[in-house]
Amino acid sequence: MENRNEGKVAVVTGAGGTLCSEMARSLASQGYKVALLGRTIEKLKIVEEQIQNNGGIAVSISVDVSDRQSIISANEIIKEKLGICSVLINGAGGNQPDALTNITEFDERELEETPEVKGFFNLDMDIFQNVINVNTMGTVIPSFVFGKEMAKQKEGVIINIASMNSYRPLSKVGAYGMAKAGIANFTQWLAGYLAPANIRVNAIAPGFFLNERSLKIMYNEDGSQTDRAINVLGHTPMKRFGEASELIGCMNWLIDANAAAFVTGIVVPVDGGFLASSGV
Structure with missing residues (x-):
């Protein structure tokens, strides 16, 4: 049987x-040639070898997803070694410990720079901004570079990785939550914009x-x-954490040009029921 x-x-x-290494391995098993992009080449090489x-x-390429020239250079390597991108998974991002509070509501001690209390008012704003930049522009820039290649071909699929923070703010992670809320909005905006180019844009929101x-x-x-x-877990009806493999069915549906041909601009939660439960 021919592999389409x-x-x-x-x-x-x-x-x-x-999560994204699991997606990459699955895509490779389905016949895709996969470009593995990330900051740490050693981690990418492990996935490359498994594939x-x-x-x-x-092919593994070390990049800074929030730097346009870095992604442009990666695209040139990918075109030379593999070909034109037709599926883009924007999974790079994450948080930084110094952008997290260790309290969930204002405490007078954070005004006094008390070391054991890390609240909003004694966070490092440069790190806060960096988290927002990596998670937002780290999705926008690959979409800009690889989306342009798709537009030339008049077909393509972009899947962004959103979060439970895309729906509601979670405690302690103000910067990350702000960024992931932006990803949901950007997904919808880009889907509307790229529809005439026959490019579908959706997002998966893992619970x-x-x-690590x-x-x-x-x-x-x-x-x-x-x-x-x-x-x-008290707010998760299924009472467990998710497994990376449990994102693959959603990914496969969204990239399928037949099964999801009329699907664009949505954010799909894969969360064990977290969003459906108030915990009360």
């Missing part, structure tokens, strides 16, 4: 991470999935759940 994806090129940013060991084609960073937030050193994990 053979020869097509998928670009995955943040491909060294837990190649399974008979797939992948609470565990990765969130493991430290959700579990204590002794393996017990933190208060935040207990709180999250």
Whole structure:
């Protein structure tokens, strides 16, 4: 049976991470030639090797997704080695510890620069801004560069990675939440704009999935759940964290030119029911 994806090129940013590496491996198994983009080449090379060991084609490129020239240079390499991008997964982003508060409401002590209290008023604004920049422009710029290639071909699919923060603000993560709310809006705007070019733009909003960073937030050193994990699971009807593989069905639907031919401008939650539950 002919593989209708053979020869097509998928670009995955943040491909060294837990969720997007799973997406990259799945795309490769479906016949896509996959460009793995991210900041840390060592993490990308691990995914590249896994893909190649399974008979797939992948190329790793270290980039700064928030820098236009970096993505333009990556696009030239991809065109030379793989071809024109037809699927773009904008998964790069994330948070930084110094952009998080360790309290959930105002505390007088944050006005006094008390070391043990990290509130909004003693956050580093440069780091706060950097989180917003990486998560927003890190989606806009790849869409700008690779979307232009798609527009020339008059076809393509862009999938952005949104968040539960896209729907409602979660405590402690003001910068990240602000950015991910912007991703939902940008997804809708870009979908409307690119529809005449036959490019569909949607987003997946993962609920609470565990990765290297969130493991430290959700579990204590002794393996017990933190208060935040207990709180999250208390608001999740399925009472567990998601597995990276559980995003693949949604991704496959959104990239399918037949199954999702009339689907653009939506944000799909994959969250174990988190958004459906008030916890009360």
